[in-house]
Amino acid sequence: MELSLDEVESPMGILLLAAGGGALHGLDFADCAPRFRRSLEARYGAVALRAAADPCGFSSRLKAYLGGDHGALAGIPVEPGGTAFQRRVWAELQRIPPGATRTYGHIAASLGQPSASRAVGLANGRNPICLVIPCHRVVGSGGELTGYSAGIERKRWLLAHEAGARGGSPERLGGAASPGRARER
Structure with missing residues (x-):
């Protein structure tokens, strides 16, 4: 190919x-x-x-x-491969709006499999199309930043960047950018 x-x-x-x-x-x-x-x-x-x-x-x-147009990635056609379950998880991630977060448990429940939080986490970690399939918007059950294969600092930056749509101001990676306490919506 x-x-x-x-x-x-x-x-x-x-x-x-x-x-x-x-x-x-x-x-x-x-x-x-x-x-x-x-x-x-x-x-x-x-x-x-x-x-x-x-x-x-x-x-x-x-x-x-x-550059700040947080809706610019919406609707980009993706071909991530994956199992049927992974594709369902990745489709659900694409429904999380910029500036919002969801927990692994919330994603599992929205798929009709409330006990599948761990499987959601594994699918999230195998996402081959970061940002467009926004795995950075998934947080731990207490709102903590967890498990981003490209690094927690990048996840923190992305969430702060998207918080900019709500008046926040992200900094360059390595700075003190912090989205504050991640919120589930």
Whole structure:
């Protein structure tokens, strides 16, 4: 399979974006490139990544999101692969609006499987399309920031960035950005 690859600068580091056939197939941080490639190869076997400027307009939308247009990622077609359960979890994550959070238990209950919090957490951790499938919006049962495979500091930055839509002001990664106590809505 051949996919278009672009790199997008962000305050959290470079993001790698893989697209093809009008859909986003992967989005991850450049320092997680081996995981990014493994995820694509697990789904498609051999993958050729060809450099492309703004494939499908997705890079522009990602830049708009990073620039403060928190709705810019909504509706981007995704092709994450995964099991039927993972796809249900990832679809539910896409229903969490920017600036809001949900707990693993809330996601499990919304799927009609209230005892599946741990399975939701595992699916969340295998999300191959960060930001567009917003796994950073899932928090622990007490509102604590937990389990973000690209690092808790990035999760904190993303939540603060999205809180900017409510009047907060995120800082660059490494600063004292904090979304405050994460809230379930």
